[in-house]
Amino acid sequence: MHQACTRPTRPGAEALALGVAATDAVSATQETPVAKGLMQSPLPALIFNAELQITWANEAAGKVSRGRPAAQWRGRRLAEVLPGMDVGLMERSLRSVLETGRPVADLEVSSQADDEPGGEQFWSCVQFPIKGGDGDTAGVVHIMWEITQRAQSERRHALADLASARIGTALDTTRTAEELLDVAVPRLADVGAVDLLTTVIEGDNLARQAHGDPMRLQRVAMRWAGNPAAPPDYVRATWLETDPAKLYHERLVAGLPTFVPDFGAMSTDQLREMDSGTGLTRMLSARAAGAQSLIVVPLTARGVIMGIVILYRLSGSRPFSRADLALARDLVARAAVSIDNARLYTRERASALALQRGLLPRRIPDVPGLELAYRYVPAETAAEVGGDWFDVITLGPGRCALIVGDVTGHDMRAASLMGQLRTATRTLAMLDLTPTEILARLDRITADLADEETSATCVYAVYDTGTGACDMARAGHPLPAVVRPGREATFLDLPPGTPLGVGGGQYETVRVQLPRESTLVLYTDGLIETRTADLGAGMARLADTLDTVSALAPGEACDSLLTTLAPNPADDIAVLMVRT
Secondary structure (H helix, E strand, C coil): CECCCCCCCHHHHHHHHHHHHHCCCCCCCCCCHHHHHHHHCCCCEEEEECCCCEEEECHHHHCCCCCCCHHHCCCCCHHHHCCCECHHHHHHHHHHHHHHCCCEEEEEEEEECCCCCCCEEEEEEEEEEEECCCCCEEEEEEEEEECHHHHHHHHHHHHHHHHHHHCCCCCCHHHHHHHHHHHHCCCCCCEEEEEEEHHHHCCCCCCCCCCCCCCEEEEEEEEECCCCCCCHHHHHCCEEECCCCCHHHHHHHCCCCEEECCHHHCCHHHHHHHCCCCCHHHHHHHHHCCEEEEEEEEEEECCEEEEEEEEEEECCCCCCCHHHHHHHHHHHHHHHHHHHHHHHHHHHHHHHHHHHHHHCCCCCCCCCCCEEEEEEECCCCCCCCCEEEEEEEEEECCEEEEEEEEECCCCHHHHHHHHHHHHHHHHHHCCCCCHHHHHHHHHHHHHHHCCCCCCEEEEEEEEECCCCEEEEEEECCCCCEEECCCCCCEECCCCCCCCECCCCCCCCCEEEECCCCCEEEEECHHHCCCCCCCHHHHHHHHHHHHHHHCCCCHHHHHHHHHHHHCCCCCCCEEEEEEEC
């Protein structure tokens, strides 16, 4: 790995000064100021000849080696004295300096830490050519200093930045779990899986998990980047239940990770002891497929246990280190908040939709002479309840009222006002008032009930099945559409009226004739408005779609409208379709 250092450090400055001085020396083994400076430097320093053999090393370099004093390095290659270091990268760089005569700065290499399996140390190196008497490059001075803390910090920050950008893009628990693994595999692990409590997936309002109760977990995401591919038993085991008597369960409820750098060396009996309860087959299949190192991190946020994240490294990769465990815990902690947000969203959305549907008609009456169908579709992008509503009210033999309305906003106030207006409309309809009179009274009621920033739109129609006459008025609502037999879909020319709640609204009733087999469509603006097209384009698309679905039964026609015009609605939609 070669990268430019943007923050010079004191060790780097000292190495630079020593290296520049060394370029004027033919040999550092003589008693020269250069040799004395390199000898006394706390930074490991070496000199190589043209065959990449070590001709000299200071005492600081000897401390990097594993048990071989620097005095014994003469005539040896790097791999012999620094076996745990990335000597291949270092020698390629040394050869480049010999061939080009140009120095190399900020060469970053890694080495195996002596005190921890899987642990790494990081070094930054500078290399300068040594000129011979004929002006050719006779050797190379190599000076390095440890940057492990800086490198680990940069790695942690890079992973955190990536996690912030990629995790939590959607308020969906499964998608968030997949995003977590997209970041972790293969940057941190070869294999990753996320198991969530079934209650989290369903968005339940969780109390704190009782420590003595089993936990049922379902696998919602998995990544296997290694070779060979994931074993079938590991993929098929889609759920497990923890055993409260097992250490695995105890660490989970305590929020503590499980860290096993030598997982591949464990016996079946040892795995059984640490097993979760019903996941032994999955653990054994992972080990048989080459899993050598294991980290399990509980997913907890705001005091709620939500599941676990399992990470493996396969044979051929270095074991997990304590630094890797810290990275994994940081990553999982970030993802846990996003998963909990998704859980809360799922719960709040389910509650909101239950409330919304409770305020809407559970069924509409059968009206002789009419085929009626309705659909209500909530927005996919909001957990709040909306203010769209519809209704069908029988007014006596052969007459009925058809209503579709929309309260501005997506919150509890909008839903509350919608419920009040629907109740008021049903009460006023019993007075046998004209559509103009109905809207005028609803305007005053809305002004009394709503705040200054809230209003509503509505279309109110009275249809007579005996005569085919339909009296309509609208209050700032989208124009009704109609498809007459043998003709293309059109929009009825109704005076716009002012939205309800604005005050002083002027409404006008218009009578239209709807012959047999005509289709009247009342709808809210979510059906025709999109972020990328204006209202006119949406109405044109609605008319074109009605032409293609008008022969279908009203229920099927409603479904086709929604599928074609709003497959992923950004706003609530109410549709009421009437076939004479």
